Amino acid sequence: xxxxxxxxxxxxxxxxxxxxxxxxxxxxxxxxxxxxxxxxxxxxxxxxxxxxxxxxxxxxxxxxxxxxxxxxxxxxxxxxxxxxxxxxxxxxxxxxxxxxxxxxxxxxxxxxxxxxxxxxxxxxxxxxxxxxxxxxxxxxxxxxxxxxxxxxxxxxxxxxxxxxxxxxxxxxxxxxxxxxxxxxxxxxxxxxxxxxxxxxxxxxxxxxxxxxxxxxxxxxxxxxxxxxxxxxxxxxxxxxxxxxxxxxxxxxxxxxxxxxxxxxxxxxxxxxxxxxxxxxxxxxxxxxxxxxxxxxxxxxxxxxxxxxxxxxxxxxxxxxxxxxxxxxxxxxxxxxxxxxxxxxxxxxxxxxxxxxxxxxxxxxxxxxxxxxxxxxxxxxxxxxxxxxxxxxxxxxxxxxxxxxxxxxxxxxxxxxxxxxxxxxxxxxxxxxxxxxxxxxxxxxxxxxxxxxxxxxxxxxxxxxxxxxxxxxxxxxxxxxxxxxxxxxxxxxxxx
Numbered sequence: 040x041x042x043x044x045x046x047x048x049x050x051x052x053x054x055x056x057x058x059x060x061x062x063x064x065x066x067x068x069x070x071x072x073x074x075x076x077x078x079x080x081x082x083x084x085x086x087x088x089x090x091x092x093x094x095x096x097x098x099x100x101x102x103x104x105x106x107x108x109x110x111x112x113x114x115x116x117x118x119x120x121x122x123x124x125x126x127x128x129x130x131x132x133x134x135x136x137x138x139x140x141x142x143x144x145x146x147x148x149x150x151x152x153x154x155x156x157x158x159x160x161x162x163x164x165x166x167x168x169x170x171x172x173x174x175x176x177x178x179x180x181x182x183x184x185x186x187x188x189x190x191x192x193x194x195x196x197x198x199x200x201x202x203x204x205x206x207x208x209x210x211x212x213x214x215x216x217x218x219x220x221x222x223x224x225x226x227x228x229x230x231x232x233x234x235x236x237x238x239x240x241x242x243x244x245x246x247x248x249x250x251x252x253x254x255x256x257x258x259x260x261x262x263x264x265x266x267x268x269x270x271x272x273x274x275x276x277x278x279x280x281x282x283x284x285x286x287x288x289x290x291x292x293x294x295x296x297x298x299x300x301x302x303x304x305x306x307x308x309x310x311x312x313x314x315x316x317x318x319x320x321x322x323x324x325x326x327x328x329x330x331x332x333x334x335x336x337x338x339x340x341x342x343x344x345x346x347x348x349x350x351x352x353x354x355x356x357x358x359x360x361x362x363x364x365x366x367x368x369x370x371x372x373x374x375x376x377x378x379x380x381x382x383x384x385x386x387x388x389x390x391x392x393x394x395x396x397x398x399x400x401x402x403x404x405x406x407x408x409x410x411x412x413x414x415x416x417x418x419x420x421x422x423x424x425x426x427x428x429x430x431x432x433x434x435x436x437x438x439x440x441x442x443x444x445x446x447x448x449x450x451x452x453x454x455x456x457x458x459x460x461x462x463x464x465x466x467x468x469x470x471x472x473x474x475x476x477x478x479x480x481x482x483x484x485x486x487x488x489x490x491x492x493x494x495x496x497x498x499x500x501x502x503x504x505x506x507x508x509x510x511x512x513x514x515x516x517x518x519x520x521x522x523x524x525x526x527x528x529x530x531x532x533x534x
Contacts, residue, residue, distance in 0.1 A: 079145045081142075083263035106161050149162055160202045252460075341419070352366050420432075448491060458525075
């Protein structure tokens with residue numbers, strides 16, 4: 040564990056870089072951390088303002104830091120940028136946005152453990168190089184970044200951050216080729232899951248990894264182009280969804296307009312399964328599939344695979360609500376708000392006493408006694424990572440008077456670490472990596488426990504909106520990684 044995480048272990052955190060009442064050390068790794076989100080605009084005079092609203096819509100993907108960089112082409116391509124620690128609404132105000140003149144922009148919201156928490160690692164990263172200014176924003180992780188970094192440092196590169204995104208900047212800056220060719224070579228060199236927005240004084244590049252692990256979509260707002268990690272950000276600014284950025288696709292905007300090409304051939308499409316299960320907002324679409332509808336189908340399939348007679352179905356807010364509705368509709372058991380999330384816990388650096396730490400989960404989540412008292416409850420959740428939070432939620436329901444608590448998980452057992460931009464602990468800390476389902480059931484104090492099957496998940500994702508299994512990365516469940524990974528590190532990282 041990094042020094043940063045050791046320090047985080049002593050504090051309360053809400054899972055997005057915010058310290059608050061309610062979570063102890065075990066919870067740091069007990070819910071998957073949101074990845075990052077990117078948002079870009081080409082050809083709109085209010086690019087910075089659009090990016091502000093777009094990033095606000097993507098805030099769930101990273102709450103640690105954010106930033107916007109613009110290019111003012113009327114002023115010879117001058118770069119303007121601002122970055123800060125905290126939420127989008129905290130980092131930006133009207134004066135800061137007014138200072139970001141330009142009709143092109145790239146923006147970023149970040150959560151990370153790899154690379155550390157600090158303003159130096161906040162994105163977009165901005166550099167001076169031989170051809171002017173260079174800005175980069177990315178969502179995801181470069182698996183072979185440490186190897187490339189060591190090589191670059193041996194050849195004289197001096198890194199200003201600990202973010203793996205900076206590796207791409209150095210590869211571009213050190214290349215003798217023109218900017219687009221250098222960027223293309225850099226993308227061909229790196230391995231991982233990523234969505235890139237790369238901007239210079241005169242050009243903007245958009246790129247998706249060869250497998251499409253990290254989502255990235257294109258929208259139109261009048262004559263302007265918009266790029267975002269999720270379609271919900273397009274809806275926020277009134278842009279119309281046009282299409283997904285294809286795996287291995289490179290989109291180039293320059294003085295002559297928009298050009299597209301492939302920098303690598305498509306080998307295997309592998310969209311991150313956890314985007315469907317947990318990360319993306321329910322009002323977003325991925326590969327043409329609406330997340331709310333897909334999650335309802337996951338709940339429905341869970342009910343078919345593991346029906347249990349009960350009085351009430353409830354979901355752990357917020358990502359499991361859709362699945363809980365699907366489970367209830369399939370079984371006919373009433374859906375109720377048996378668990379309520381406190382969204383206003385705020386931030387604090389005060390270290391709690393052990394007594395308060397034990398009460399912490401009640402400050403973030405409350406059971407509705409009048410709903411669950413004397414009832415047999417089916418509790419729907421999206422995943423179990425370490426098991427500590429699941430146990431506390433089950434106990435919350437029991438303390439509120441639930442006579443039985445049956446846990447249903449809308450994903451297969453999460454047994455393998457992610458190397459593509461999701462913050463997961465080492466394999467040995469993943470409870471499903473070493474425990475049977477029955478052992479996990481006992482540890483979380485549930486009456487019964489069932490995970491959604493692999494086939495059930497892929498069919499639920501496809502549903503009636505597309506072909507069966509549109510190409511998913513399910514390595515966290517089945518250990519089938521779409522790229523080479525360094526298993527010796529047994530670590531996951533984030534942008």
